[in-house]
Amino acid sequence: MPRQAQPKPRTVIVVAFDGVRYLDVVGPLEVFAVANEQGDFYAARIATAGGADVITTTGSRLGADLALEDLAAEGIDTLLVAGSPNWDLLLDDNLVREVGRLAPSARRIVSVCTGTFALAAAGLLDGKRAGTHWRHAGALQKMFPQVEVDSSALFVRDGNTFSSAGIAAGIDLALALVEDDLGAEVARTTAKVLVVFLQRPGGQSQFSVWTSTPAVRNEPLRRVLDAVALDPAGDHSIPAMAARANFSERHLARLFEQHLGSRPGEYVEQVRLEVARAMLETGDDSLSAVAKMSGLGSEETLRRAFVKRFGVSPGAYRSRFRTTGVMGMVVPDLTMDGDDIPFFRVPVSGPTAVE
Template sequence: MNTHAGTRPLLVRILVFPGVRVLDITGPIEVFTSANEFGGRYRLTLVSADGERVTTAAGTRLEVDMAAGDAAETSDILVIPGGPGWDRLIKDDDLLDIVRGLDARSRCTVSVCTGAFLLAAAGLLDGHRATTHWRHTRELASRFPAVSVEPDAIFVQDGTVMTSAGVSAGIDLSLALVEMQCGADVAREVARDMVVFMQRPGGQSQFSARARAPHARQRMLRQVLDAVAADPGGDHTLSGMARRAGISARHMSRLFGDEVGTTPARYVEQVRLEAAQAMLEGGDEPVAVVARRSGFGSPESLRRAFVRNLRVTPSAFRERFQSTGVAAGEEVAAASPDGPAGPVPAGAAAAGAGAR
């Protein structure tokens, strides 16, 4: 995992299977092969269960180099991609045995997107911190309680195991590996060449769905949650919610902790934050209006909430999600000669760094 100073090429082995997601494979491949153009030395091989070509989730067919059982050489990096059929794959005992066998012959094992479920089902994430696509972080935590899931991380390194978030996050993880093994200069050149961020701003939270009022057993609490979701800008102080429910503030706090899993203030802020996200994504109202309508009151309060929770400002969030940057009838903006990589190092600290 440390900087590779030797002359031996680093072997990257990628397991593929029917229904694998294409970008989970090609993203890392592009990073490592691009690194070879800037001083890195990587050798890539694709393996399948039987050595035969596989059909991806997109319907394309992939040729492979060998069967997994014939891959006797120890790899420096083992990549386990994901696919939309992950819930079926984790029940495939033969595939899980292959994953365990390849891991035993690898110095570093990484997963992309829902590939984390394969690692978890194989027992390789027990006692480790990990992440996966934001849509599936709760499912990963629920199915595999021995795994410490970090839902907002773009990628997580825990010892010699690394896991990444959805799809394109495999590029972020691969860039971090290149930086660790070949140095920041090589990783920076790869990022510039691929026109991607070397370290993204923000976390997976900015891609989450709108908050839905959690199911609560108490009808009275459900009404309180519904009222907050229906009118995020309303008066939702602890005392106000307790008064409307006809209970004490202490009892209201206890109900939130027991049935919602958070504090009243935190729940209200989350609903307001997601209401503000929706307004910024779909409209052009001034930030001050968004702050007032969503219940934050002032632009500064809104900005602090965005930076604290999403690691981006409201204005940056709007720019990132309203458009790709190309408007009808306008010329496509040219990328800077240096690309978006800039001077920021990738680093394993990107656990919790932003999203493309």
């Protein structure tokens, strides 16, 4: 009986350039390399302008396998554009032109972090949802209003286009691509070898600082906002705030919408959540004390608001961001099988999950 031919490895082209974020390139490459330990699944190559080596954000030199301009569009399975803390680099005319040339023939198009800017500049995200690092989401939305930017998801899939948040989220996305190609078991084994979650709980909003409040020149409204910031646990009901500003409640609500783009109650909750988050990161107070001092009231109210805003519970947030957990950590036995392995997939609804 003739031997069945093995499928050819999928060709993955990672686009890099001077100033590229090192982990945006090598993180996904390492995921594909570890997946290849279970079979000959991927042929991943780094492509740069002119085939020249590039200098990354770490100052390290990264070798190129191919010249971007010499690549044939046919035969590319996955075209992945890495990012940079300087997103202007992703708007380079040659880079955008080459990405736009190669993308239509690729089975799927991927960006890590600000690599999204290159895809958007090439018109590949028009009318689509896309993710990027929370720090650059506003700039992406302003520059490319035709793109629906998701600033909270670790990664987003829209058709054959995948985009992720910054840096380490490229590993999350690469694992999702492996699962999409080869199934959950291969992806799970890859995650175990890398000692990472197959899918992390929560979105990237848990990592960002709430800085979206613009400068407000209306003096009475400014006094209201300052009062909330100075005493978040105080009485900041709509009647109390309206009286403080000597406005009607209706006029106060209009000013909040006009200047802040939110309702008064939403603003107060956001301030209180920021206070609670800072307390969880730096203090040892109980959750009930955090809830009371931040103005959220009860531990249950704190938990619900925290999960809604940041995608994780207050206790889980404290354990992740207070310490790395290295001290006193028991290293798991990675030879175990099945449900004994302490790596798990958290069900996620919506576009953050690969369908």
